[in-house]
Amino acid sequence: MTEILERRAAITGLGQSEVGRRLGRDPLDLTLDACLAAIEDAGLGREDVDGLATYPGAMPMPRGFSGAGIPEVQDALRLELRWYTGGIELPGQLGAVIDACLAVAAGLANHVLCFRSVWEASAQGGGGRGPAGGREGRLPRADGFMEWTLPFRAYSPANWVALYAQRHFHEYGTTREQLAQIALTARRNAAGNPKAVYRQPLSLDDYLAAPLISTPLCLYDCDVPVDGATALVVSRRELARDGPHPVVGVQAVGSAIRGRPSWDQWDDLTTMALRDAAAMLWERSDARPGDVDVAELYDGFSFLALAWLEALGFCGRGEGGGFVEGGARIAREGELPLNTQGGQLSGGRLHGFGFLHEACLQLRGDGGARQVPGSPRLAVAAAGGGPLAGCLLLERA
Amino acid sequence: MAPSPLRILPRIHPGNAHFWQGGAAGELRFLRCAACRTWLHPPAPRCPQCLGRELAPEAVSGRGRVVSFTINHKAWVPGEDQPYAIVLVELAEQPGLRLMSNLVGCPPEAARIGLEVRVRFEDCGEAFVPLFEPVDDP
Ligand SMILES: [Zn+2]
Numbered sequence: 290m291t292e293i294l295e296r297r298a299a300i301t302g303l304g305q306s307e308v309g310r311r312l313g314r315d316p317l318d319l320t321l322d323a324c325l326a327a328i329e330d331a332g333l334g335r336e337d338v339d340g341l342a343t344y345p346g347a348m349p350m351p352r353g354f355s356g357a358g359i360p361e362v363q364d365a366l367r368l369e370l371r372w373y374t375g376g377i378e379l380p381g382q383l384g385a386v387i388d389a390c391l392a393v394a395a396g397l398a399n400h401v402l403c404f405r406s407v408w409e410a411s412a413q414g415g416g417g418r419g420p421a422g423g424r425e426g427r428l429p430r431a432d433g434f435m436e437w438t439l440p441f442r443a444y445s446p447a448n449w450v451a452l453y454a455q456r457h458f459h460e461y462g463t464t465r466e467q468l469a470q471i472a473l474t475a476r477r478n479a480a481g482n483p484k485a486v487y488r489q490p491l492s493l494d495d496y497l498a499a500p501l502i503s504t505p506l507c508l509y510d511c512d513v514p515v516d517g518a519t520a521l522v523v524s525r526r527e528l529a530r531d532g533p534h535p536v537v538g539v540q541a542v543g544s545a546i547r548g549r550p551s552w553d554q555w556d557d558l559t560t561m562a563l564r565d566a567a568a569m570l571w572e573r574s575d576a577r578p579g580d581v582d583v584a585e586l587y588d589g590f591s592f593l594a595l596a597w598l599e600a601l602g603f604c605g606r607g608e609g610g611g612f613v614e615g616g617a618r619i620a621r622e623g624e625l626p627l628n629t630q631g632g633q634l635s636g637g638r639l640h641g642f643g644f645l646h647e648a649c650l651q652l653r654g655d656g657g658a659r660q661v662p663g664s665p666r667l668a669v670a671a672a673g674g675g676p677l678a679g680c681l682l683l684e685r686a
Numbered sequence: 687m688a689p690s691p692l693r694i695l696p697r698i699h700p701g702n703a704h705f706w707q708g709g710a711a712g713e714l715r716f717l718r719c720a721a722c723r724t725w726l727h728p729p730a731p732r733c734p735q736c737l738g739r740e741l742a743p744e745a746v747s748g749r750g751r752v753v754s755f756t757i758n759h760k761a762w763v764p765g766e767d768q769p770y771a772i773v774l775v776e777l778a779e780q781p782g783l784r785l786m787s788n789l790v791g792c793p794p795e796a797a798r799i800g801l802e803v804r805v806r807f808e809d810c811g812e813a814f815v816p817l818f819e820p821v822d823d824p
Pocket of ligand 1: 719720721722723724733734735736737738
């Protein structure tokens with residue numbers, strides 16, 4: 290077998306800004322908080338950072354979706370770069386980190402600072418999340434992918450994910466009570482995360498009584514927009530030994546998409562691109578799903594975490610509902626602790642990078658009140674839904 | 687069908703006019719490959735099966751079945767009525783020939799996977815939006 294090149298990469302630094310609803314802060318400033326914290330955490334100085342990677346890069350619209358692009362951060366920190374990348378056409382949000390792993394493996398850089406920042410809570414004000422197309426003034430004309438959604442009043446990813454969830458319910462008998470466990474587990478875990486947005490207890494009755502958004506999804510199946518930034522330093526593995534923390538090595542990545550890159554044209558309406566990314570991950574590792582000690586799986590909508598659980602082989606296809614039923618198996622003390630920081634459902638929508646940050650924190654044993662017992666050695670971090678999907682298998686060396 | 691004032695319309699161009707304006711003639715049209723007879727959606731410059739370039743719009747029967755649905759309850763746009771049913775419809779002509787749409791002509795609660803539907807068009811002037819109704823009245 291050819292060398293699994295991403296194993297030449299390690300995650301050596303973790304940083305996160307304050308996280309909250311409508312912080313009202315300059316998004317670049319928030320981004321720099323996270324970046325500087327990650328650099329310091331890695332035991333490095335600004336002069337050591339020679340790579341920069343982000344998702345999705347600077348984007349004026351939709352407002353709040355991107356807090357900073359590559360040039361702003363480079364200039365603000367006066368970084369001298371050998372390699373950089375920022376873009377949205379990637380295997381999910383973590384595609385930027387996968388790129389960074391390959392850049393250090395190829396010798397293009399030694400230490401790549403990776404960041405993702407959002408200010409969606411401030412951008413959306415008190416009005417909640419708007420439609421995906423934007424609606425100021427006269428009605429816009431739908432274009433691109435939106436041509437096939439907006440004319441049918443399918444404005445939100447909540448609608449698009451709901452179509453998959455409904456099909457899963459239909460084919461496999463999955464229930465709202467089962468799906469609820471993703472949200473309830475996240476809420477319990479959020480209690481151990483001081484930065485989490487929603488920390489008050491949530492019961493199954495609360496969940497079932499919540500307003501429906503787009504059946505079968507209710508309010509608590511949808512994540513919460515926040516302001517906040519997450520950053521990580523990806524280093525060449527041989528340089529990681531000199532850092533102040535236990536080495537978190539990258540064991541394998543998954544970036545595949547074999548089906549049509551679309552929400553509505555995907556072949557199997559109970560899976561998404563995460564099916565292919567997850568399969569690729571295991572093709573690149575001798576480890577098996579049963580070896581994983583902690584799973585940090587994207588829950589922009591609860592159903593996405595359920596779909597990732599199945600795709601990654603933690604249970605059989607269609608068995609996700611039964612796997613999470615009752616919640617014991619995915620609890621912090623369970624056989625597969627899930628979304629230990631509260632996910633995006635209760636922690637806040639840090640958009641993918643929060644899961645990778647948390648996986649590394651857990652492997653280092655730095656989870657504090659939410660640390661999973663038993664010194665976890667192997668973790669999966671995964672992000673994306675619909676045609677977006679990317680994942681990493683991480684190990685404590 | 688009378689247009690709903692809030693429906694967002696597509697930007698019409700030569701590549702998609704057959705789809706969005708076929709309803710003026712009561713037809714739901716997709717591109718079809720002259721060589722291998724594959725139906726395409728969304729429109730593309732070449733057939734994804736045989737890479738043939740000879741593609742022309744052709745009407746389908748307008749019959750299909752619901753392969754998934756969701757009943758939207760949230761007001762994403764002020765002034766819109768709730769709830770309403772969003773459906774994924776697979777056309778009878780070809781496995782996987784599928785589009786998103788709305789279920790009309792019945793209460794949203796009538797939506798179910800497997801429901802047999804047929805197209806009807808909402809005349810929005812520059813576009814005729816293909817919507818679907820149950821074949822048998824509920
Ligand atoms: Zn052909």
